Amino acid sequence: MRICVLGGDGYCGWATALYLSRKGHTVSIVDNFLRRTWDHEIGAQTLTPIQPLPDRLRVWQELTGETIEFHCGDVTDYEFLASVLDSFRPDAVIHFAEQRAAPYSMIDRKHAVFTQVNNVVGTLNLLFAIHELRPDCHVIKLGTMGEYGTPNIDIEEGYIRIEHNGRSDVLPFPKQPGSFYHLSKVHDSHNMMFACKIWGLRATDLNQGVVYGTMTDEVALDEALINRFDYDEIFGTVLNRFCVQAAAGHPLTVYGKGGQTRGFLDIRDTVRCIELACLNPANPGECRVFNQFTEQFSVLDLARMVQTAAKDMGLPVEIDHLPDPRVESEEHYYNAKHSKLVDLGLRPHKLSESLLDSLMNIAMKYQDRIDRSLFLPQVEWRNSRNQRRREGAAISLSKSAR
Amino acid sequence: MRICVLGGDGYCGWATALYLSRKGHTVSIVDNFLRRTWDHEIGAQTLTPIQPLPDRLRVWQELTGETIEFHCGDVTDYEFLASVLDSFRPDAVIHFAEQRAAPYSMIDRKHAVFTQVNNVVGTLNLLFAIHELRPDCHVIKLGTMGEYGTPNIDIEEGYIRIEHNGRSDVLPFPKQPGSFYHLSKVHDSHNMMFACKIWGLRATDLNQGVVYGTMTDEVALDEALINRFDYDEIFGTVLNRFCVQAAAGHPLTVYGKGGQTRGFLDIRDTVRCIELACLNPANPGECRVFNQFTEQFSVLDLARMVQTAAKDMGLPVEIDHLPDPRVESEEHYYNAKHSKLVDLGLRPHKLSESLLDSLMNIAMKYQDRIDRSLFLPQVEWRNSRNQRRREGAAISLSKSAR
Numbered sequence: 043m044r045i046c047v048l049g050g051d052g053y054c055g056w057a058t059a060l061y062l063s064r065k066g067h068t069v070s071i072v073d074n075f076l077r078r079t080w081d082h083e084i085g086a087q088t089l090t091p092i093q094p095l096p097d098r099l100r101v102w103q104e105l106t107g108e109t110i111e112f113h114c115g116d117v118t119d120y121e122f123l124a125s126v127l128d129s130f131r132p133d134a135v136i137h138f139a140e141q142r143a144a145p146y147s148m149i150d151r152k153h154a155v156f157t158q159v160n161n162v163v164g165t166l167n168l169l170f171a172i173h174e175l176r177p178d179c180h181v182i183k184l185g186t187m188g189e190y191g192t193p194n195i196d197i198e199e200g201y202i203r204i205e206h207n208g209r210s211d212v213l214p215f216p217k218q219p220g221s222f223y224h225l226s227k228v229h230d231s232h233n234m235m236f237a238c239k240i241w242g243l244r245a246t247d248l249n250q251g252v253v254y255g256t257m258t259d260e261v262a263l264d265e266a267l268i269n270r271f272d273y274d275e276i277f278g279t280v281l282n283r284f285c286v287q288a289a290a291g292h293p294l295t296v297y298g299k300g301g302q303t304r305g306f307l308d309i310r311d312t313v314r315c316i317e318l319a320c321l322n323p324a325n326p327g328e329c330r331v332f333n334q335f336t337e338q339f340s341v342l343d344l345a346r347m348v349q350t351a352a353k354d355m356g357l358p359v360e361i362d363h364l365p366d367p368r369v370e371s372e373e374h375y376y377n378a379k380h381s382k383l384v385d386l387g388l389r390p391h392k393l394s395e396s397l398l399d400s401l402m403n404i405a406m407k408y409q410d411r412i413d414r415s416l417f418l419p420q421v422e423w424r425n426s427r428n429q430r431r432r433e434g435a436a437i438s439l440s441k442s443a444r
Numbered sequence: 445m446r447i448c449v450l451g452g453d454g455y456c457g458w459a460t461a462l463y464l465s466r467k468g469h470t471v472s473i474v475d476n477f478l479r480r481t482w483d484h485e486i487g488a489q490t491l492t493p494i495q496p497l498p499d500r501l502r503v504w505q506e507l508t509g510e511t512i513e514f515h516c517g518d519v520t521d522y523e524f525l526a527s528v529l530d531s532f533r534p535d536a537v538i539h540f541a542e543q544r545a546a547p548y549s550m551i552d553r554k555h556a557v558f559t560q561v562n563n564v565v566g567t568l569n570l571l572f573a574i575h576e577l578r579p580d581c582h583v584i585k586l587g588t589m590g591e592y593g594t595p596n597i598d599i600e601e602g603y604i605r606i607e608h609n610g611r612s613d614v615l616p617f618p619k620q621p622g623s624f625y626h627l628s629k630v631h632d633s634h635n636m637m638f639a640c641k642i643w644g645l646r647a648t649d650l651n652q653g654v655v656y657g658t659m660t661d662e663v664a665l666d667e668a669l670i671n672r673f674d675y676d677e678i679f680g681t682v683l684n685r686f687c688v689q690a691a692a693g694h695p696l697t698v699y700g701k702g703g704q705t706r707g708f709l710d711i712r713d714t715v716r717c718i719e720l721a722c723l724n725p726a727n728p729g730e731c732r733v734f735n736q737f738t739e740q741f742s743v744l745d746l747a748r749m750v751q752t753a754a755k756d757m758g759l760p761v762e763i764d765h766l767p768d769p770r771v772e773s774e775e776h777y778y779n780a781k782h783s784k785l786v787d788l789g790l791r792p793h794k795l796s797e798s799l800l801d802s803l804m805n806i807a808m809k810y811q812d813r814i815d816r817s818l819f820l821p822q823v824e825w826r827n828s829r830n831q832r833r834r835e836g837a838a839i840s841l842s843k844s845a846r
Binding site: 155167193202207211217218221225232233375427 | 522553556557560561564565568569572575576595596597598604606607608609611612613615616617618619620621622623624627630631634635637638641642643771777825826828829
């Protein structure tokens with residue numbers, strides 16, 4: 043298949059592009075390097091020393107003989123996006139090209155507005171471009187399990203049958219997103235559902251859980267292909283951050299009681315789920331929703347697992363309960379369905395001690411690059427103007443936001 | 445109370461500002477005249493000859509002794525909006541300042557993007573400004589009944605108790621909006637619900653039905669105070685359009701079978717509902733939703749009522765069933781709750797023959813201003829690029845959109 047990966051230089055996008063390329067698909071990457079720019083803005087960098095995209099692509103070509111096309115540009119620029127679709131003529135487009143961090147969207151008004159405008163306009167552009175240029179192309183959009191929030195009922199995959207006053211209908215599952223970022227994904231989901239209805243587009247909305255891990259078979263082929271590994275309080279996903287904290291001998295930073303339960307998955311399952319969605323496209327007019335995660339854990343569960351694995355490696359570490367900077371339930375019911383991707387053939391990589399060991403080994407390998415000042419939360423949901431301070435240097439984020 | 449009306453030069457905003465002023469509230473209007481600009485863009489004008497806002501306000505002051513403050517600017521400009529809240533110090537802000545026409549949002553990509561960005565950013569700005577400057581101020585936001593779509597179950601007021609797999613929760617009512625405009629309102633609703641949760645704002649989301657009528661007691665005081673009366677296919681609400689069509693002897697333009705059932709209300713009830721919301725503010729942290737309409741009708745019901753009233757006035761008129769330019773059910777279940785505003789004291793003005801007579805009399809009075817080329821739908825939901833053509837002149841809308 044011809045598959046276009048929007049945001050293919052990012053954490054999930056890069057792993058996905060390589061995986062699909064190695065599986066024999068013709069892959070093109072679209073990226074504008076905003077994710078790398080945000081590292082400069084917030085004064086953080088990935089633990090792993092990622093290489094510039096042209097170098098990554100050259101090494102990939104040398105190692106595998108496979109060429110991945112690259113288009114540098116912004117999906118909020120319609121003419122650019124349309125020109126890519128027109129020239130590459132994809133069978134599927136994977137849309138990762140969004141601002142994807144809840145804390146980033148909660149820094150202040152400008153970051154909230156940027157996140158929503160960037161994500162909503164990029165997705166609208168994609169839907170219009172597909173309709174106008176490649177109406178049979180399958181749109182695979184990354185959503186998030188965070189769109190659902192934590193309702194006191196089972197979470198279904200996108201839609202729920204509701205019985206009410208003696209009548210019944212299948213309706214979109216009610217959404218209770220917990221940040222301006224998560225809200226942007228809810229907006230996208232509604233827009234995409236509507237585009238499928240009026241134009242007959244084929245779409246799959248992948249409500250992904252929290253991703254952990256960094257190694258995939260492809261990335262492991264060469265150091266130059268190494269993937270991002272974010273551990274900072276803005277972009278770092280929680281399990282990755284805990285492993286780096288453990289390797290650095292820093293207490294694991296659990297927010298509040300740590301009863302916040304979420305769906306999680308290994309990045310090796312992310313790439314496989316994307317391929318399964320590609321290989322089994324939605325029907326014309328269908329906006330299909332898959333909950334893309336493999337296991338549920340509470341944050342405190344994860345901290346304890348990391349603590350145990352670290353102890354076994356001779357790295358004793360404490361668990362700190364910090365005041366929760368977010369506005370969320372610290373204890374709640376959580377039971378989210380996630381059978382549709384398994385039905386299509388997903389064989390989950392469950393979270394294991396060996397995976398935790400490997401994450402900590404990566405952290406140990408790059409420990410010279412660990413910046414401990416990135417561990418503690420500095421963005422507080424209840425404030426509408428947050429400043430991030432790093433060792434005496436105040437970084438004014440408002441100025442640098444678009 | 446001190447009440448700020450965002451979008452106070454528009455159809456509902458103008459009637460509301462005058463009503464509240466006459467009721468003894470201190471009123472300020474914020475507007476940037478975009479609504480008047482769109483008339484130029486689409487080549488339409490209100491049936492009634494509305495006066496420039498400064499003239500309207502001067503006449504109001506002369507007639508009643510009441511002064512309405514005016515601030516010219518765009519709510520998507522945060523510094524402007526914040527300066528208004530800072531100087532006027534409102535107890536309540538009524539937010540009408542959005543692009544409010546479904547067909548306008550469906551013209552093409554630029555109009556869709558403009559509608560969503562304009563509406564979402566304006567509302568985000570308002571929420572941030574209230575939190576930062578007037579945290580106790582009550583936000584009263586105009587939503588639309590169109591957020592719900594036409595589910596096969598009763599529509600509740602904003603929230604629904606769902607029983608599922610032996611558990612139960614009260615969740616936001618699932619939304620199935622039918623245009624990029626209606627989607628923008630759904631996005632706003634989610635954003636506002638979240639802002640109330642994290643910052644403890646007080647908000648009321650008024651999911652308004654289709655408004656008809658143009659006369660309120662205040663507007664009727666002087667010809668210079670006359671309100672908008674839109675009958676064109678973009679901004680004209682359906683009952684107003686039918687009355688003008690009947691007065692012009694033009695067939696009533698029913699889309700499809702006309703079984704599309706919606707909630708409707710008289711503009712005299714709109715202004716009263718707004719006042720009721722002001723006088724009974726939401727609690728801190730509460731995002732309250734009222735369904736603001738008084739009666740349900742199908743489009744064909746309305747056409748028949750207008751046809752009968754017109755016949756009695758000696759104006760025989762046909763009903764035309766045009767292909768539906770929208771993607772919507774032409775026959776469906778519809779039962780929407782709307783008791784909360786009645787509980788607060790609303791006494792509805794039900795649709796009556798005398799009201800229809802008065803609407804047609806207005807249309808007769810201004811019949812020289814009727815432009816019959818504005819009656820027929822030119823924006824087709826299934827197209828992503830619509831051009832409006834008027835008597836040989838092609839109006840390219842894409843160029844003029846922001």
